[in-house]
Amino acid sequence: FENLSFMPMGGGSDEAARSGSGNPIAAMLGPIADFYDNSLIVVDAPPCLANSDPTAFAAIVGQIVLVVEAGRTRRREVESALDILDSCSHISLLLNKVTSKGGGAFGAYS
Structure with a gap:
């Protein structure tokens, strides 16, 4: 994809959390969002x-x-996660690892 960038969140370091800033995630992502103005930024966050x-x-x-x-x-667990994330007004669910029982196809009706 043209102009697609990936920035892993990393792991194991709580340095930003200990820095004393109010929201270390916002402090990190704010400049990135400013740099990539009018862009979609995908962040792979922890569970x-x-x-x-x-x-x-x-x-x-x-x-x-x-x-x-x-x-x-x-x-x-889904309900608990949704309760925690309720400050975001747009939440979508993505169901993965679904197994097909066979006999069907996308768009087919019984």
């Missing part, structure tokens, strides 16, 4: 319920795509 402060993302992003694993993620 919502495993992260210490997922509300930091929810407060500054325009949309969240919550990935839900079929057959593994429980309904109450």
Whole structure:
């Protein structure tokens, strides 16, 4: 894809969280958003319920795509994640690892 950039969030470092800034995620992403004005920025964030402060993302992003694993993620976990992320006004769910039972095709009706 033309003009697609990827920036991994990294892991294991709490230095930004210890820096004393109000929202270290916003402090990091703000300049990036300014640099890529009128662009879509995709951030691969840690799992919502495993992260210490997922509300930091929810407060500054325009949309969240919550990935839900079929057959593994429980309904109450999805509901808890949605409650945590409620400060973001646009939340979509992406159901992955769905297995087909066969016999069907996209757009086909029984």
